Amino acid sequence: MIRYAHTNLIAKDWKQLVEFYEAVFECIPIPPDRDLSGEWLDKATGLENANIRGIHLRMPGYEEGGPTLEIFEYNEMPERPKIETNTPGFSHIAFAVDDVQAFAEKVIAQGGSFVGDLTERHIEGVGDLVFQYVADPEGNIIELQSWIKNRA
Structure with missing residues (x-):
């Protein structure tokens, strides 16, 4: 298992x-x-x-x-290097949300920050994606995403 x-x-x-x-x-x-x-x-x-x-x-x-x-x-930790979206290793955690912009605003209101801009993209055979990278108050990157799947 x-x-x-x-x-x-x-x-x-x-x-x-x-x-x-x-x-x-x-x-x-x-x-x-x-x-x-x-x-x-x-x-x-x-x-x-x-x-x-x-x-x-x-x-x-x-x-x-x-x-x-x-x-x-x-109890003891080294200083953390600045993490970018292309830093090797685990990069981000993603949450599927119904309204990317509204959740991005919640992130900011709770002490987070923007990493990139709100982006929309059609992916042929998959659907339409709306997403944005933000960061929590300690700089950990979060992807907010909302998909509209292709309809058969």
């Missing part, structure tokens, strides 16, 4: 980032809050004296047991 479980997002301030994802995308906290440390964690992470605090958030559109966004903060 294979099933997608979660995506981990390391935050400078996990509580602030949790509030953002709850307010904008209606993610639901799944208790308990985590406060993890010990030899087992050092072994798993390859770090010494690691301490992780955070929580899992159920992604919108899923029932209990669905995939989560795991927002964690470590």
Whole structure:
């Protein structure tokens, strides 16, 4: 069996980032809050004296047991390089929304920022896509997208 479980997002301030994802995308906290440390964690992470605090958030559109966004903060973290849409590695998380512009405005109202402009594109054989890249308050890139599928 294979099933997608979660995506981990390391935050400078996990509580602030949790509030953002709850307010904008209606993610639901799944208790308990985590406060993890010990030899087992050092072994798993390859770090010494690691301490992780955070929580899992159920992604919108899923029932209990669905995939989560795991927002964690470590006791010690290096400075993060500036992430662009073309930075190698995981680039962004995407949310399907009914109104891209309205959600982009919610992102801004909650302390996020614009990365690119609202864009529309017809993709032959697939449909019409409206999307925009934005960033959460810590600079993590989010794609907001809305599809109108081709009708057969």
